[in-house]
Amino acid sequence: MLVKDRQEEKLPERSIDMIILLTDGMPNAGVSNIGEIQTNVHSAMGGNMSLFCLGFGNDVDYSFLDVMSKQNKGMARRIYEGSDAAVQLQGFYEEVASPLLLEVDLRYPRTQWTP
Structure with a gap:
């Protein structure tokens, strides 16, 4: 879905635009x-x-995917070969299916500390 289509579709307020990249992490x-x-x-x-970013396999360049996802308000997960991919994908889905916070900006007041 294109971002500009968002206004026309009348999507729920709590929805977010996202891309899920499935890759081995190797260009x-x-x-x-x-x-x-x-x-x-x-x-x-x-x-x-x-x-x-979902990186499949034990040889995935995870640091590459992790940095790229964090630069773009997301997260990366590694899907290991030796275990059940369906269980791992279910865990990922549960993490991203219901965003709790979006565009949070925390500001702390500066205070002077005196001993």
Whole structure:
């Protein structure tokens, strides 16, 4: 769904725009520089949605996916080969299905501490 379609669809107030990337975390075509990929993704998303990365396999470049998802208001999860992928995917779904907080901005007042 395109972000601009959001107003026309009258989606529920608590819904958020997100992309879920399923990958082995290994660039194999086109741009292969990890930093460039992260910059391109961040630029393309423009802060309008969240990116959730699911890295499949034991050899996944998890740090690459973790940084990229955090840059785009999301999170990364590793799906391990040796265990039940369906259970792992269910756990991921439960984490993202009902967002509790969105665009939270915490500000702490500066106080002077005196001993």
